[in-house]
Amino acid sequence: MNSAPWWKQATIYQIYPRSFFDSNGDGEGDLPGIISKLQYVQELGVDAIWLSPFYTSPNKDGGYDVADPRDVDPRFGNLDDAKKLINVAHSLGLKVIVDVVPNHFSDQHIWFQQALKAGRGSPERARFHFHEPNADGTPPNNWISLFGGPSWTQVEDGQYYLHLFDSSQPDLNWENPEVVSDYEVTLRFWLDLGVDGFRIDVAHGLVKENLLTNHPDPQGISDALRLDVSMDPEIRYALLPTVPYFDRQGVHEIYRQWRKLFDSYKDREVMAVAEAWVHPPVNSTRYVRSDELHQVFNFDLLDAPFKADFLYDVVTRSIDLMDSVGALPTWALSNHDSPRVASRIGEIQARALALFVLALPGSCYVFAGQELGLPDGDIPDSSRQDPIYFRTKGAQKGRDGARVPLPWSGESAPFGFTSGSPWLPLTDKWKELTIEKQSVDPKSTLNLYRTALKLRTDHLIDQGSITWLESPNHGSKSDSLLAVRRGNVSIYMNLSDIAIEVEITGKLLIVSAGIVDARDGKLTIPPLSTIWVHH
Numbered sequence: 292m293n294s295a296p297w298w299k300q301a302t303i304y305q306i307y308p309r310s311f312f313d314s315n316g317d318g319e320g321d322l323p324g325i326i327s328k329l330q331y332v333q334e335l336g337v338d339a340i341w342l343s344p345f346y347t348s349p350n351k352d353g354g355y356d357v358a359d360p361r362d363v364d365p366r367f368g369n370l371d372d373a374k375k376l377i378n379v380a381h382s383l384g385l386k387v388i389v390d391v392v393p394n395h396f397s398d399q400h401i402w403f404q405q406a407l408k409a410g411r412g413s414p415e416r417a418r419f420h421f422h423e424p425n426a427d428g429t430p431p432n433n434w435i436s437l438f439g440g441p442s443w444t445q446v447e448d449g450q451y452y453l454h455l456f457d458s459s460q461p462d463l464n465w466e467n468p469e470v471v472s473d474y475e476v477t478l479r480f481w482l483d484l485g486v487d488g489f490r491i492d493v494a495h496g497l498v499k500e501n502l503l504t505n506h507p508d509p510q511g512i513s514d515a516l517r518l519d520v521s522m523d524p525e526i527r528y529a530l531l532p533t534v535p536y537f538d539r540q541g542v543h544e545i546y547r548q549w550r551k552l553f554d555s556y557k558d559r560e561v562m563a564v565a566e567a568w569v570h571p572p573v574n575s576t577r578y579v580r581s582d583e584l585h586q587v588f589n590f591d592l593l594d595a596p597f598k599a600d601f602l603y604d605v606v607t608r609s610i611d612l613m614d615s616v617g618a619l620p621t622w623a624l625s626n627h628d629s630p631r632v633a634s635r636i637g638e639i640q641a642r643a644l645a646l647f648v649l650a651l652p653g654s655c656y657v658f659a660g661q662e663l664g665l666p667d668g669d670i671p672d673s674s675r676q677d678p679i680y681f682r683t684k685g686a687q688k689g690r691d692g693a694r695v696p697l698p699w700s701g702e703s704a705p706f707g708f709t710s711g712s713p714w715l716p717l718t719d720k721w722k723e724l725t726i727e728k729q730s731v732d733p734k735s736t737l738n739l740y741r742t743a744l745k746l747r748t749d750h751l752i753d754q755g756s757i758t759w760l761e762s763p764n765h766g767s768k769s770d771s772l773l774a775v776r777r778g779n780v781s782i783y784m785n786l787s788d789i790a791i792e793v794e795i796t797g798k799l800l801i802v803s804a805g806i807v808d809a810r811d812g813k814l815t816i817p818p819l820s821t822i823w824v825h826h
C-alpha cells in the first residue's frame with residue numbers, strides 16, 4: 292500500500308469543460324456533460340481530474356476571465372452541478388482539482404465595475420492597479436500584454452489600469468489586504484464544496500515590481516516569454532529574470548499563507564499546483580518548498596523536439612531539480628495553451644513519448660484528447676475565439692487548435708460531442724479517432740493509455756527513481772535510444788526510424804507501436820516506439 296499523499300505520483304486528467312461533452316445541445320460542453328462521462332475518465336485509469344475554469348465569465352479568454360470565482364457560469368450549469376460532479380468523481384475514486392485565477396478578474400467582476408464608478412483614489416480602485424497617465428498621456432509604463440498590445444487600458448476619467456493579459460482581465464493588486472482575504476474566501480468556498488486541490492493560474496505573476504518604471508526592452512521580454520518566438524537562448528535567458536511582473540519574491544509569502552489554509556483541511560490531503568513559467572529553472576523549486584505549494588508545472592516537454600539528447604537533458608534536469616528540494620517532477624505533453632503533442636511531433640512519436648513519460652517518477656498531466664492521439668483542429672479564421680488572435684490582429688493564430696471538442700462517437704462531425712453546432716468545428720477526418728472506435732480497437736492510442744496507466748500503477752509508482760541504461764551521454768548503442776530502469780521494469784524508447792536491437796531478457800509488458808521481435812536474449816525495438824520490459 293502506498294502511503295505517500297495521493298498527488299505525489301498521480302496522473303491528472305485535464306478537462307477543458309467547454310470542449311468535453313455537451314449535455315444540452317448548445318454547442319458547448321458543460322458540467323452535466325462531464326458528470327455523464329466520468330465513468331470513461333475512471334476507466335482510463337487516471338487518479339484525478341483538473342477542471343479548467345467553469346466560473347461565471349464573459350468568456351473573453353476561455354473562462355480565465357472570471358467575473359465571479361464562487362459561482363458557475365450558466366453556460367456550464369450551476370453550483371448544484373458542481374457539487375454533484377465532485378461527489379460523483381469521488382464515488383468513482385477520482386480526486387478533483389479546480390483552477391483558480393488569482394492574477395486577474397474579468398472586467399465584469401463586481402469589483403471592477405465598482406472601481407470604474409468610484410473613480411480615482413478610491414478604495415475600489417485600489418483593488419486593481421489604476422494609475423495616472425504620464426505627462427504626455429501615455430500609459431504609466433511600457434509593458435506589453437502577453438496577448439499582444441499595451442498592457443494598460445485607459446478608462447473614461449483618464450486613468451489607466453494594468454492587465455498582463457486581455458484588456459478584459461484587469462490585474463488584481465495583491466498588496467491590498469482585501470484581495471488577499473477575498474481569495475481566501477474563494478479557496479475555502481471550493482474546499483468546503485469538496486475539492487481536493489487547485490491549479491493556480493499565472494502563479495508567478497501576482498506580485499509586480501517597478502510598476503511605474505519603463506522596462507529597457509519591453510519587446511525583448513515579451514518575445515522572451517513566448518515559446519513560438521525563436522531567440523538566441525543566451526539573450527532569452529538574460530532577459531527572463533528581468534521581467535518585473537513574474538517570479539518576484541513576494542509571491543512566495545502569498546503561497547505560505549495559502550498553505551496554512553490548505554493544511555487546515557485535515558479531512559483530506561489538499562494539493563495545489565503552480566502554473567509558473569520561471570527562469571532560471573531552479574527558481575521553480577521555490578514554489579514547492581515544504582511550506583508552500585505541492586507541485587509546479589514542468590513545461591519543458593510542451594515544446595521539446597523528439598530528440599534523444601534533448602529529452603535526456605529535460606528528464607535528468609527535471610528530476611534532479613525537484614529532488615534538490617525533496618519534491619518530484621511533473622510532466623505534461625499538451626495542455627489547452629499549446630499545440631497538441633500529436634500535431635507537434637507526430638502521432639506515432641507522441642505515443643512513444645507518452646509511454647516513456649508515464650514510466651517516470653512524479654505526476655503526469657494528460658490533456659483530454661491526448662489519450663486519443665488527437666491532433667490540433669483545423670480552424671478557419673472566421674471561427675477563431677482566442678484573444679491572442681484578435682489582439683495580435685491575426686499575426687498569431689492563438690490556441691484554439693488544441694481546444695476543439697472531443698470526438699465521442701459516430702461517423703461524422705461533431706461525433707456525438709453535441710446535438711447542436713459545436714463552438715469550434717470538428718473535422719470528419721477524425722472518424723477513426725472517436726472514443727467509440729478506439730475503445731474497441733486493442734491497438735488504439737486510447738487503449739495504449741489505458742494499459743499503460745494500469746501497468747504504471749501495478750509496477751512503477753512505488754519504485755523510486757530511475758537509473759539510466761541508455762542515453763546519448765551514457766555509452767549508448769545509438770544516438771536515438773533512451774532507456775531507464777525503474778524497479779523491475781526497463782523502459783526503452785527508440786527515437787529513430789529503424790528498429791534497434793538490445794540485449795535484454797524479461798517479459799514485454801507493452802509496446803507503443805509496431806511488433807517487438809524477441810529471440811536469444813535480444814529484443815528488437817520497433818522504430819519510433821517505446822517498450823516496457825519486466826524482469
Ligand code: NOJ
Pocket residue numbers: 352353355356392456492493566627628
Ligand atoms: C494561463 C492559462 O492557462 C491561459 O489559458 C490563460 O489565457 C492565461 N493564464 C491567463 O489567465
